[in-house]
Every structure is written in C-alpha cells, then in structure tokens.
Amino acid sequence: MNQTCIRDVSKHVGQEVTIKGWLYNSRSSGKLMFPQIRDGSGIIQGVVFKKNVPERVWSDFEKLTQESSIIVRGNVRADERAPGGFELDVVDVEVVQIAEPFPITPKEHGVEFLMDNRHLWLRSKRQHAILSVRAEVIRAVRDFFDSNGFLLMDTPIFTPAACEGTTTLFEVDYFEDAKAYLTQSGQLYNEATAAAFGKVYCFGPTFRAEKSKTRRHLTEFWMVEPEVAYAELNDVMDLAEQFLTFIVQRVLENRRKELAELERDTSKLEKIAPPFPRLQYDDAVKMLQEAHDKGELEARFEWGGDFGAPDETYLSSQFDRPVMVHRYPTAVKAFYMKPDPERPELAMCVDVLASEGYGEVIGGGQRADDLEYLLKQIHAHGLPEESFDWYLDLRKYGTFPHGGFGMGIERCTTWLCGIEHIRETIPFPRMLYRLKP
Template sequence: MSERPAPAVTVSELPSHPGVEVTVKGWLYNKRTGGKVRFLILRDGSGYVQCVLSKAEVPEAAWNAAAEVTQESTIEVRGVVRLEPRAAGGVELSVLDFRILDACKDFPITPKEHGTDFLLSQRHLWLRSARQVAILKIRSEVESAIHDFFYKRGYTRVDSPILTPNACEGTSNLFETEYTEEEKAYLSQSGQLYLEPAAAALGKVYCFGPTFRAEKSKTRRHLREFWMVEPEVAFLEIEGLMDLAEEFIKELTVRVLDRRAEDLKRLERDLTKLETVAQKPFPRIPYREAVEILQKKGFPVSFGDDFGGDEETALAEDFDTPVMVTRYPVSIKAFYMQPDPADPEVVLGLDMLAPEGYGEIIGGSQRIHDHDLLLSRIKQHNLPIEAFQWYLDVRKYGTFPHSGFGMGLERFTAWMCGVPHLRECIPYPRMLYRIYP
C-alpha cells in the first residue's frame, strides 16, 4: 500500500465521508472483473461496499491482485468515497490502491444455492453470509431490547443456575451430567423456580440465559439448547401478566423495526406485518372458547385436549397480531399454576401464539401461592417433596401472589426475521444428532 495516510473506517461509516480518502479492511464477498474495470465487493461485518478499480488509475500490482483475489480473502482497500446510485447501498469506493492481506483458497460456501445439511456442517463459515449476518444482528438487537425493557421498569436481573439437582417441572427429559462421584446434576430447562424466591427478595426480577431440553424433537420449532427470558413479578396477577406480555412483545417489535429495518429488508421481511403488531391490541381467548373455535374449524378437540402445531396455527390465522390463549385445563398444565377461583378446572395461565404460523412464543402463568395447595399438587404429580422444600418455603415465609412468563428468544427472532427454522436464529444451533461445529 502507499505511504499516504488515509483514515481507517468501517463500511457503515462510509456514507458520512463523501469525497474523503479512506482505508477499509475486510473480506472479499464477491467480484466482477472486466478488461478495464474491476468490481470488488468488500464486507467487514458492518456492511458491504463495492470497490471500483479502473486500470488506468491503480498501480499495476493492485490491478493484478484484483484479478487474482478469491472469495473471502482478507483485503485492504484505499480509495475515495463516492455517492453512486449505480452501486447497491448508494456508496462506493473509487480505488486508489488495493492489496490482499491473506489469500483465501476454496471457500466452501459459494454465492449459489446450498443444502441445509452442508450449510449446518459449515456453520462457522455460513455465519459470514449476508442473510446470517442480518439474522444475528436482529437477534442481538432483541437481546438488548429485552434488557432495556426490564431495566427501564425497575427489574433486577437475577441469573438462575444452569446446573440443577433435579427436574424443575418433572416432565421433560433433562441433560444429565456428573456433579460429584456420588451425585448427578442436570442442565436447567427453566429458571422460573429459582426466580420465585428472588421475587420475594427483589420484587421484580428476570433471568435470561441458555436453556436445555433433551427431548428428541425434530421440528423447525425446536432446539436442544435455546435462550429464554423469564420475568417473575411479586403481586402481579394474571390480568397484569397478560398486559406485561403484550407490552413486552410490542416494545421489542418496535425496537427491531426502528433500528434493524435494513436487516429486515435484506431478509425480505414484510415490514407491514410487524408494524400492525405494534398498533393493535392482542386478542385474549379463553381456552374454552378456543376449543369452540377449533371445533367450528373441524378439529376433533374437546375440553382437556392440548393443542398441537396445527391447532395453534388455526387459532392464530384469524389474527394479524399475536393472540393469547388463556385459562387452560388444570390437567394439561404444570403443577405450579394457580387454579382460577371462578372456574377451578382451569389455571390462570397464558400461551401467546405468534401470527404467520410461528407458534408459541410465550408461556406463562400466575403461580400457586398457597402452601398447602402447592404441596398437594406436588404430591399429585408424584414429585419428590424433599427436592421442592425450598420452593415450598416461598409460600411458607410471607407468601404473595406472583406471576411470570418465559419467552423463547429464537422463536421471537425467527418471527421477526420471517425465517421458517429456528436453527438460523442462534449462532451455533444444537439439534438432535447435530452438535458440530
């Protein structure tokens, strides 16, 4: 490169430096070569810029390097920023000098179609592609928005343990690991039970971290390791919980629309579908009504049946916002959910179903706060009372009504992005029979 100094900038900063000579470092995304003019598309993580080399205006070494450079080679470009309507993004670099920092040979992922098996085995390299970059940026935006949402409202983040001594809810399969020679430990499948005592200490709390489910699920809506955010609030009851969940989803959606519109466009997401979400109230349908709706649609369901994916989609398809289904039968929900005093066959719980077939993004409930009722539920579910003694203590020492929900980060992100499969919404997906890379 020339000895002339030029400020180093990122691609995202280029539009604010028109006419200025700058240096950009990154990787070659694609190139198009001609006899007198050559185009190099540079990516640096912040964006993409087309670098234009004219044979007459660059050193011969730079001109030749532009012909040789291969996809994903590390490169350095010195050039003048020019506003150019012919270039994607509206800005390009008129190159003064160019050099290859490291020549990349045979990058496996070419700018053509690939199958998912191949791409997943190359996930560490797949991350570099434009679509994956956009999804990861949106995921990161959602994570920040989650923390901001709770911080603004006076919540304290309480990290729940990942190693736990037993099943939190006693139902799903857990990943088992050796804790000591005598004792097993299990990877957490929910922070909720640990958050309830924390709510007694801090009032409004939330946890946000990885969650593990060892079920042998093989669907687009499941991962074995995923991230879940779980608020838990003292003295909050079911109606307030529904308000919180709705406010939460709306705020996250608006945040993504405001700050990541460009990434959504790259994913060809229909923005109007997300804008609607922020503007309209979310319908709240009691389970008993939901059963009637499904029966009218021809589903053979009756009170006491749980809803599968098809039923969820059928319920959600009538609305262009998420819909909350509330007050499920006691028999199909977790042991800790508070029965409805007005209708003891159902619990004060909610599932929020996203539109466009994205399914359940939130599940939550008011928790049982009566010690003896919770104790009888633990017995009914054949759970070991000793293991839940500490959990019962929340009801023993100054009990209080409280509620919380869990939201799956990847499911929400998938819906925002309009991506059909969760595996693209986490950097390194862990799925049944796939843990590499």
C-alpha cells in the same frame, strides 16, 4: 487503528478511507473490476480501473479468491449504479491472505451442507441480517426490563432436580456420586428472588433434552423470564403485551434494512399494538372445533388436551396481532400453576401465540401460592417432595400472589424475521443430532 467501517462510508463521501475486511464477490470486465468488499458492518462495491492503478494493485486483485482478507484504500463516491449507493474508487490494496476456495459459492446450497459449514455461512448477507435482528431483540429485552423497575437475577444453570419432570433434562456428573441437570427454566428460583426484590428477570441459556425434530425447536436456546410479586394473571398478560410490543417497535426502528434484506413484510409487524386479543381456552376450543367442521383443520380438537402445532398455527392465523390464550385445563399444565378460584379445573396460565401462524412465543401465568395445594400437586405429578423443600418454604414464609412468563428469544426472532426455521436465529444451533460446529 486507521480504519473506516463500511456502515459509516456515507459520512466520508469525497474522502480517502481505509477498509479492512474480506472479498465478498468480484466481477470483472477486462480492464475494469468490481470487487465487493465486506467488513462485518456492511458491503461496499469497489471500482478498479486498470490504467488508474499501479500494475501491482491490478495484479493483486486478479489473484483474489472469494473471502480473501484484504485492506483496501480508496475514495468514497456516491453512485446510483452501485448496490448500496456508494462506491470505493480503489487506490491501493494490501493482501492479508489469499483464501483457499471458499466452500459457500454464490449459488444455492442444501441445508446439510450449510449447517456443516455454519462457521462460514455466518458471513452471508442473510445470516448477517437475521443475527442482527436477534441482537436487537436481546437489547430490547434488557432495556425493557431494566427501565421498568426489574432487577436482573441470574439463576443457576446446574440444577439439582427437575422442575417439570426428568425426561426432558440433560444429566451431567456433579463431582462424586451426585447428578446435576442443565436448567430448563429459572422460574422456580425467580419466585424466590421476586420475594426478595419484587420485580425480577433472568436471561440465559436453557436446555431441553426432548427429542423434538421440528422447525421450532432447539436443544439449547435463550429464554428471558420475568417474575413479579403481587402480579395476578391479568397483570401478567398486560406485561406480556407491553413487552412484545416494545420489542417489535425497537426492531422496526433499528433494523429496517435487515428486515428488507430478508424480504419481511413489515406491514404485518406495524399492526402490533395493545390490546392483544385475549381468548379463554374454552373459546379457543370452540374455534378449533368450528374450523374442523368447516374442513379447515384435519383433526377434531377435544376439550381437555393441549394444542398441537397445527392448532396453534390455526388460532394465531385468525388474528392480526399476537393472541393470548388463557385458562387451560390444570391437568395439561405444570404443577405450580394456580387454579382458577371460580373453576378449579382451569389454571391461571397464558400462552401468547405470535401472529402469522408462528405459534407459541411466550408461556406463563400466575403461580400457586397455597402450601397445601402445591404439596398435593407435587404428589400428583409424582415429583420428589424433598427436592422442593426450599420452594415450599416460599409458601411458608410470607406467601404472596405472583406470576410471570418465559419468552424464547429464538422463536421471537424467527417470527420477527418471518423465516421458516429457528436454526438460523442463533449463531451455532444445537439440535437433535447436531452438535457441530
């Protein structure tokens, strides 16, 4: 295909190129026109002088509407007056289609309208930037694990039972009489694969049926979960710290332009490097209580509960890099968390709160490896023992200390982009009351 990507035009200065794309916007002054041409890799400004092109080319350009599909031939020239620094002196155009009036005009729009037109909204510069950062995050995730001795172990999406309680699961019919649930975590399966392969990770879609309606929730999101045999809580924290740092560095390296488009203050991201502050739950509670006493937090936090969104926001805004809060009360955490041998009322778990008030991006810890303790926990949480028979086998046949964590791709992307709402970090968000497009 004879075609040049707009991304690569800087390599073709002085040459004639063919660009296949769409009209992003156009400005004209009588006998001079400046069509902005978009091809998915970038945007370039064209220049059409009426007297320099055949009559047909001029009249074709006059008819184009926003997002009409076109194939443009022209000469590349560097020009300071053009956004992006390069211009295309147009020689010829082939009109593929004159688009119907495009709903998303260059002026501002409301959230509902944009979400209803998500399939068209994706063509905007802003969505282009955000979703490019998302792709970079995912590439970094894979590269990090693949080059550090981890093996990809895809875990099932249909699962037979809840891993942490059925209220948050989507239920589907699974042939005759059986019910299946869409996965909310691959972790239990990865404890099995970790016993087989040592260091593993799974990466795939995750489903939560909670009726959460906030800027940090999706009902369908992508989660990456490493699991490491013989890892203890400190090893899990070391891993989380290296992993997040790697992702941030990669995005800074490869997606500067996109971050600039989003007006992201990258100086905050540049500070991110190990070691991350490690804060015991006990000490975090003290910080929250002091904040309340100083009038910086409305509700007084009492020891024993899980942090609410305002608490997380406060804690993460106190540090210039992500903070790792560890050893929460066992009572507020999942049944499979290992209790601290020195203080059994605390779980060997860790939440990583992203900086700048973005809240939890990673949750994980060390898993309970003792059969008796796990049985007790399963009963205490009112879970059906028979659903977990295979999981309990892992504690009968060569039990071992191990741990890992899960990171939400979209929460991480929201933070790195510095944007308000998670819904823009996945091409087609699934949220409470939104299943279309």
